[in-house]
Amino acid sequence: MSRKRIRDIRNEELIEATIVAVHKRGYGVVTMAEIAREAGASAASINYYFGSKEGLMEATMLHLLGKLRRAMSEGYATARTPRERLYAVMDANFADDLFTVPQCSIWMQFWANAPYSPRLSRLHRINRARVRSHFLAELRALLPAGQLETARQALQCYMDGVWLQAAQSDDPLNPDEARAAAHRVVDLVIP
Amino acid sequence: MSRKRIRDIRNEELIEATIVAVHKRGYGVVTMAEIAREAGASAASINYYFGSKEGLMEATMLHLLGKLRRAMSEGYATARTPRERLYAVMDANFADDLFTVPQCSIWMQFWANAPYSPRLSRLHRINRARVRSHFLAELRALLPAGQLETARQALQCYMDGVWLQAAQSDDPLNPDEARAAAHRVVDLVIP
DNA sequence: AACAGTTTTTTAAACGGTCATTCAAGTTTC
DNA sequence: GAAACTTGAATGACCGTTTAAAAAACTGTT
Numbered sequence A, B: 001m002s003r004k005r006i007r008d009i010r011n012e013e014l015i016e017a018t019i020v021a022v023h024k025r026g027y028g029v030v031t032m033a034e035i036a037r038e039a040g041a042s043a044a045s046i047n048y049y050f051g052s053k054e055g056l057m058e059a060t061m062l063h064l065l066g067k068l069r070r071a072m073s074e075g076y077a078t079a080r081t082p083r084e085r086l087y088a089v090m091d092a093n094f095a096d097d098l099f100t101v102p103q104c105s106i107w108m109q110f111w112a113n114a115p116y117s118p119r120l121s122r123l124h125r126i127n128r129a130r131v132r133s134h135f136l137a138e139l140r141a142l143l144p145a146g147q148l149e150t151a152r153q154a155l156q157c158y159m160d161g162v163w164l165q166a167a168q169s170d171d172p173l174n175p176d177e178a179r180a181a182a183h184r185v186v187d188l189v190i191p
Numbered sequence C: 001a002a003c004a005g006t007t008t009t010t011t012a013a014a015c016g017g018t019c020a021t022t023c024a025a026g027t028t029t030c
Numbered sequence D: 001g002a003a004a005c006t007t008g009a010a011t012g013a014c015c016g017t018t019t020a021a022a023a024a025a026c027t028g029t030t
Helices: A002-025 A032-039 A043-050 A053-078 A082-093 A101-116 A118-140 A145-166 A175-189 B002-025 B032-039 B043-050 B053-078 B082-093 B101-116 B118-139 B145-166 B175-189
Strands: none
Touching (some): A002 A032, A002 A043, A043 A053, A053 A082, A053 A101, A082 A145, A082 A175, A101 A118, A101 A145, A145 A175, A145 B145, A145 B175, B002 B032, B002 B101, B053 B082, B053 B101, B082 B145, B082 B175, B145 B175
């Protein structure tokens, strides 16, 4: 029990520190010592828990991917129509506790590094496939087969593009507005 | 004349080598020596021409930004209607000599590093503003004012999102297909 | 409660290596 | 002969990871 809990607490603390530190300095530039300082720990203890810098990044993304997956499941639970479920996918991506500048920064760093790390590119592939199949499942009910792929690409690329932009922002983001804009884009694509 | 020409030739060679080398290894990881080897030169000579690694990256992006701007101008020259000009903006982004995996990779690295480098973020801001104003100029002729921003964001984020995906691709891209898909997205947004 | 033994957690210091940049001494071009 | 170009080697850092040893947390026993 408590043996497991301490490890979990430390993991979470270190992951939160990673998000902040990577946002401030960029993944390629940030040092283990900086992340450790952000968490009030030592660089060595990060290696104790995560094995390496790459392992820490993988764990951080796993954490965020889980958050995203959970947010999506919650939205699906109450959505009743295909269109509402499309909204739910969007809302999950722009949820209050996900659509923040530091987290979009991390996502950006993740995308940039995934092609050069098997462990990260694996996560990327899995997540993308999951989002893709959610989109397709709902779009099938709303559009003829010939327009499926165009609509899916338009929506999925839109989501990525918004995060990409958000990562460059100097000011705090507005998740409410982002969700509203996303709904308008859905309505534009599915009249 | 020739004094200037040698410098230009070297610049172009080194920039091409940078695109290839950064694509292969990632900007944060690639070394000056690797880029130099790719160009058949020495690391010292890169510093002679570009001053620093950051200067080299800035010059490389300046090169790509110019290519993009020129491709867009050419498209504008023959387009006759607002919708054709929208197509032209898209076609420029997915032009045969721009929409390749190595160049999308560089773009990705550029996005990821821009927040941490004043010189790169300046380029990013300028380019984004230019594309934005092109989109808005054409959309104004096609949509009521209330829908302008939604449509612009949908299109601009779509473009970014496609590049982001392309940077992760293992196989060569298909610019023809990308342009066709982009046209379909334009038609989806502007019925 | 106290204690001795065991496991988990922590970190300072050492290690082994990397790399951007500079410099001085050449080579080529004009 | 001057200016432009090139580069091997030196410089001066920096950093992820390992290690060894101490501290803390836990265990079961008395």
